[in-house]
Amino acid sequence: MFKKPIKLLFDKEQMKETQDMTKKKEQSTEASTVHESLIPSLGKELEQQVTAALHSPAELVVKNIAPNLTLIYMDDLVDVRTLTDQILRDLYKEVYLSPESLKQRLIIPKVDLSSTMEEAVMAILNGSVLIHVEGHSIVLLGNISTRESRSLSAPENESQVIGSQVAFNESLSTNASLVRRYIINADLCKENYKVGNRTNTTVALMYIKGIASEEMVQTVQQRIEDLDVDAMIDSTVLAQLIDDNSLSPFPQFLMTERPDRFCEGLLNGKLGILVDGSSLAIICPQSFTEFFQSREDQNLRWPIATFLRLLRISAVFLSIFLTPLYVASLTFHYEVIPRSLLVPLSESRALVPFPPIIEALLLELIIELLREAGARLPTKVGQTIGIVGGIVIGTAAVQAGITSNILIIIVALSALASFTSPSYTMGNVIRLIRFPIILLAGFWGFFGVMLAFCFVLVHLLRQSSLGAPYTAPFYPPRLVDWRDSLVRLPLPFTNKRPTITRTKDQTKYDSEPINPEKNRTEGD
Numbered sequence: 001m002f003k004k005p006i007k008l009l010f011d012k013e014q015m016k017e018t019q020d021m022t023k024k025k026e027q028s029t030e031a032s033t034v035h036e037s038l039i040p041s042l043g044k045e046l047e048q049q050v051t052a053a054l055h056s057p058a059e060l061v062v063k064n065i066a067p068n069l070t071l072i073y074m075d076d077l078v079d080v081r082t083l084t085d086q087i088l089r090d091l092y093k094e095v096y097l098s099p100e101s102l103k104q105r106l107i108i109p110k111v112d113l114s115s116t117m118e119e120a121v122m123a124i125l126n127g128s129v130l131i132h133v134e135g136h137s138i139v140l141l142g143n144i145s146t147r148e149s150r151s152l153s154a155p156e157n158e159s160q161v162i163g164s165q166v167a168f169n170e171s172l173s174t175n176a177s178l179v180r181r182y183i184i185n186a187d188l189c190k191e192n193y194k195v196g197n198r199t200n201t202t203v204a205l206m207y208i209k210g211i212a213s214e215e216m217v218q219t220v221q222q223r224i225e226d227l228d229v230d231a232m233i234d235s236t237v238l239a240q241l242i243d244d245n246s247l248s249p250f251p252q253f254l255m256t257e258r259p260d261r262f263c264e265g266l267l268n269g270k271l272g273i274l275v276d277g278s279s280l281a282i283i284c285p286q287s288f289t290e291f292f293q294s295r296e297d298q299n300l301r302w303p304i305a306t307f308l309r310l311l312r313i314s315a316v317f318l319s320i321f322l323t324p325l326y327v328a329s330l331t332f333h334y335e336v337i338p339r340s341l342l343v344p345l346s347e348s349r350a351l352v353p354f355p356p357i358i359e360a361l362l363l364e365l366i367i368e369l370l371r372e373a374g375a376r377l378p379t380k381v382g383q384t385i386g387i388v389g390g391i392v393i394g395t396a397a398v399q400a401g402i403t404s405n406i407l408i409i410i411v412a413l414s415a416l417a418s419f420t421s422p423s424y425t426m427g428n429v430i431r432l433i434r435f436p437i438i439l440l441a442g443f444w445g446f447f448g449v450m451l452a453f454c455f456v457l458v459h460l461l462r463q464s465s466l467g468a469p470y471t472a473p474f475y476p477p478r479l480v481d482w483r484d485s486l487v488r489l490p491l492p493f494t495n496k497r498p499t500i501t502r503t504k505d506q507t508k509y510d511s512e513p514i515n516p517e518k519n520r521t522e523g524d
Contacts, residue, residue, distance in 0.1 A: 037117040039137045043070040046132050046139070053121045065091055068134035077127040079146040082108065087129065087142065099138045102131065110143040122200070149174060155257050157424050160296035167257045172202055172276035175259070179206060179272070182263040187211075193224050201232040202276040211269045213502040216285065216466050220271055235275040236425075239282050244464045249432060251425045252465040254283040254291065261295040267508070269501030271466075285465035285500055287472045289485045291426040292316065297488055305488040313486055315417035319430050322414050323360050324441035324449050326407065330356040332445035344406070351401035357442025359403050363411040364435065366393055371415070468500035 040046050047062050050072055054060055063071040069091055073083070086108050103111050114120055115138050120130055127145020149171035156167070168175045176190060187209045195203045203224060207217055223242040232238060236255060243252040256262055257280055262272050265283040273282035292312045297305040329336055330345070337345065352359060370389045377385055390412075397403045414434065421427040433456065440448030463470035473481030484494045495511040497503050 039115055039117060039120065039132070039139050041135050041137050043068075043132050043134050046070065047072065049117060050121065050124070050130070053117065054124070063088075070132040070134070071129055072124060072132070073129040074124055074127070077125070077145055077147075078129055079144045082144040083129060087131075087144070091131075097133075099131075099133050099136055099140050102133060103140055106140070106142060108142050108144060112141045112143075113138050114141055115139075125200070147171060152178075158256065158258050158261070158295070158422060160294065160299075162299040163296055164258070164260045166259060168259060168262075168274075168279045168281055170277050170279050172204060172274055175274050175281065176204060176206070178259040179263055179266075179274075182259060183208070183266065188266070191221070195224065195227055195229065195238070196232040197228070197230050199231040199233070203232065203238065204274040204276075206266060206272040206274065208266050208269075211267070211497075211503050211505050212271055213269065213504075216271060216502065219466055220273070220284070232275065233277065235273065235278040235280045235282050238273065238275055239284075243284075244466065248459070248463055249429050250288070250460065250463060250470075251291070251423070251429070252284070252286060252463065252470065254286045254423065255280045255425060256283060257281070258295055264295065264298070269497050269503035269505075285468040287465065287468070287485075287498075287500055288460060288463075288470050289313075289474075291423040292421055294422040302488050302490045309486055309488060312420045312422075315420040316430060319414045319417035320434055320437060321449065321453075322410055322417075323364065323407075323434065324437045324452075325446075326410050327356045327360050327438055328441040328445040328449055331442055345404075348404035348406050352404055353401065354403075355442070356407075357438065359407055360411070360438050360442075361435070363397070363403055363407060364414075364438065366397075367411055367415045368431065465500075468502070472498075472500045 037049075040049065043064065047070065051060065051062075057074070059075040059077075061071075061073055061075050065071060065088075071087075071091075087106065090105060090107075099113060103113065112123075114123070120139055120141065123141040123143070124130055126143070127147070128141045128143045131140040131142065150169050152166050152169060152174070154165045154167060158167075166178070168178065180188065185208065189207055189209050191205045193203045193205065194200050205217075205220060205224065220242065224238075227241060229241070239251070239253040239255065240246050245252065254265075262281045262283060266272050270286075271284055273284070275282075293309060297309060300308070330349075334342070354362070367390075370385070370393070373389070374385050394408050394412075398405055398408065415431075418427055418430045418434075421430065433452075437449060437452040440452050442448075444451070460471050461475060469476060472478060473485055478499050480496055481498055481500075483489045483496075484498075488494065492511045495509050496506050497508055499506075
């Protein structure tokens with residue numbers, strides 16, 4: 001007796017699917033019609049169609065040059081000087097009978113012929129001037145675009161003392177030219193893609209042919225081409241869309257504003273991605289330890305570089321586990337505290353009404369509030385807020401009996417240690433995972449801390465970057481890469497490229513040191 005309603009339900013679902021398929025076919029037919037629409041031969045019709053396609057913007061300029069030429073362009077997107085000196089000045093002199101003859105006359109670098117309306121409209125939006133000869137169904141598209149961009153400046157987030165002092169800006173052409181100035185090689189490849197159905201943002205994939213893995217290149221190409229998004233405003237969003245696991249808080253791609261670090265990645269067999277309008281570039285694949293390496297490490301002597309890398313890694317563990325260990329010790333494990341510290345600890349916490357977990361979380365939140373306020377306020381005001389706010393709030397909290405002196409020192413050290421990471425995104429992750437570890441330490445003591453450590457370790461072991469192991473070179477163990485990971489051995493020992501890039505050419509340079517006996521003498 002239930003067959004009839006079920007059949008009716010299936011009929012309704014089938015009708016709905018049929019309607020959806022019909023609607024998609026109509027939309028695809030309309031899209032194909034727009035895509036295949038041809039340029040009209042009459043200038044008046046072309047003007048009407050372009051105006052209708054762009055919805056009559058105020059900056060659209062239409063010039064009718066006697067007797068048979070029509071120019072259409074966006075006033076805010078073209079270089080006015082180039083338009084006046086190299087196009088309008090020549091067009092007023094002669095009468096052109098065909099677009100081909102006109103193309104030979106123009107002296108601007110890039111002039112294309114097009115017969116479809118879609119190409120013409122997109123070229124106008126990209127800063128080209130459309131030139132139409134009356135009676136022809138082909139138009140000329142002269143690229144004279146101009147885009148305002150700030151001048152080159154020093155890096156703000158990845159500053160260094162020794163080395164280059166220039167950073168990327170928001171212009172894709174400028175950033176690509178900076179890369180080509182560092183790597184003057186014909187094997188440096190650059191492939192452009194359009195991402196964003198509504199923004200049509202240009203994304204450039206760069207790699208060195210013969211060094212970069214073809215499999216990785218094809219993987220990134222496919223991931224970019226498969227993107228179906230409305231907008232692509234910044235490279236950080238692109239990195240989250242094409243990485244291996246977007247649910248993980250740990251970044252799998254490195255974001256950098258330094259051209260020298262970007263080029264070093266390309267020379268090591270990695271891939272680089274530039275996004276028009278973004279001052280941050282993407283480097284992939286990337287291992288976990290490489291987020292704590294600085295470009296300045298290569299410019300320093302190897303003992304100093306090794307010391308700084310070990311200091312950063314130690315600071316990471318200090319930032320993550322120092323406060324949770326304090327909470328666990330005072331809550332469950334008094335026996336691990338030396339006797340000489342028990343008296344100062346008890347005196348410091350005598351007036352504190354909160355348990356250690358509430359005290360620690362309160363101070364950690366205050367530190368994060370000060371950091372966020374200092375980052376969002378103007379530079380001069382932000383620095384003042386950070387310094388004055390930390391001193392005033394810390395002193396007032398101790399005098400009011402809300403927290404102890406020792407915990408303020410511990411929280412300040414943890415916050416300071418989190419800022420030693422050269423990668424801003426990795427520093428944010430370190431500050432984030434500290435909070436759940438504090439909660440586990442307050443509930444289960446050292447067992448909770450070890451549980452959190454094991455969970456983070458297993459999570460890192462499961463991650464990958466473009467298919468490469470995230471915890472390399474330690475798991476799976478690759479002894480060759482240990483020479484330039486947590487430590488940095490002398491340059492003759494670091495002449496191999498990282499194995500995670502899976503490059504065919506593993507050697508970067510000859511490892512044989514210079515022989516002093518081969519130096520020239522005065523008699524030579």
